[in-house]
Amino acid sequence: NAGVTQTPKFRVLKTGQSMTLLCAQDMNHEYMYWYRQDPGMGLRLIHYSVGEGTTAKGEVPDGYNVSRLKKQNFLLGLESAAPSQTSVYFCASSPGTGRGMNTEAFFGQGTRLTVV
Amino acid sequence: EDQVTQSPEALRLQEGESSSLNCSYTVSGLRGLFWYRQDPGKGPEFLFTLYSAGEEKEKERLKATLTKKESFLHITAPKPEDSATYLCARYDRGSTLGRLYFGRGTQLTVWP
Numbered sequence: 001n002a003g004v005t006q007t008p009k010f011r012v013l014k015t016g017q018s019m020t021l022l023c024a025q026d027m028n029h030e031y032m033y034w035y036r037q038d039p040g041m042g043l044r045l046i047h048y049s050v051g052e053g054t055t056a057k058g059e060v061p062d063g064y065n066v067s068r069l070k071k072q073n074f075l076l077g078l079e080s081a082a083p084s085q086t087s088v089y090f091c092a093s094s095p096g097t098g099r100g101m102n103t104e105a106f107f108g109q110g111t112r113l114t115v116v
Numbered sequence: 117e118d119q120v121t122q123s124p125e126a127l128r129l130q131e132g133e134s135s136s137l138n139c140s141y142t143v144s145g146l147r148g149l150f151w152y153r154q155d156p157g158k159g160p161e162f163l164f165t166l167y168s169a170g171e172e173k174e175k176e177r178l179k180a181t182l183t184k185k186e187s188f189l190h191i192t193a194p195k196p197e198d199s200a201t202y203l204c205a206r207y208d209r210g211s212t213l214g215r216l217y218f219g220r221g222t223q224l225t226v227w228p
Contacts, residue, residue, distance in 0.1 A: 004159075033216070035218075040220065041216040041220065042203070042218045042219055042220035043160070043203070043205075045215060045216070045217075046219075048215065058215065059190050065201055076154060088160050089158070092159075104150060104162040104165055105150075105162070105216060106162065107159030107160045107161070108159050109154075110157070110158070110159050
């Protein structure tokens with residue numbers, strides 16, 4: 001009954017360091033997403049994937065890369081962290097899109113990242 | 117320009133005092149309108165999906181409605197445990213598959 005699991009839950013990075021956030025879902029969902037949430041800005045889509053081996057850019061993709069080598073995992077990478085990337089990151093998954101399909105997204109608990 | 121606008125930004129209600137939250141969207145061709153609840157320190161939790169103007173869905177003290185321009189989340193006789201941030205999101209015919217656009221949320225506080 002895990003749903004969407006994100007690791008780590010908290011992380012502090014120094015400017016210029018790199019890291020990878022891992023998202024795993026056990027619901028066999030096709031779609032997976034990475035969002036960031038900042039005070040007063042709401043949830044903004046970074047990258048998303050519509051299936052294994054595919055990725056696409058969202059609203060705020062700069063400074064991030066993603067990979068979806070396995071259907072159940074979606075990785076978000078920061079190659080050279082900047083203070084502007086301090087945020088709470090949420091991963092989500094959904095079965096698919098289109099009316100008549102079960103389209104709601106299920107979210108993980110978030111990763112709080114601070115870049116100093 | 118925000119594609120989804122929620123109002124008010126914050127709302128304080130006394131227990132039992134019913135009210136409504138608003139979500140308006142600027143782009144036509146809506147394919148789906150979603151409501152989520154988010155508690156502090158947690159990820160959003162799905163509440164409702166609405167597809168057509170006139171559609172309504174209910175869950176306990178919450179009822180979501182949809183018109184051609186906006187959606188309302190009605191809260192009847194709220195309790196303190198309804199305190200949370202409520203998020204609205206949409207995707208439309210013009211968007212790339214799978215993209216959900218979120219509003220900034222309404223922070224609801226219900227005091228006893």
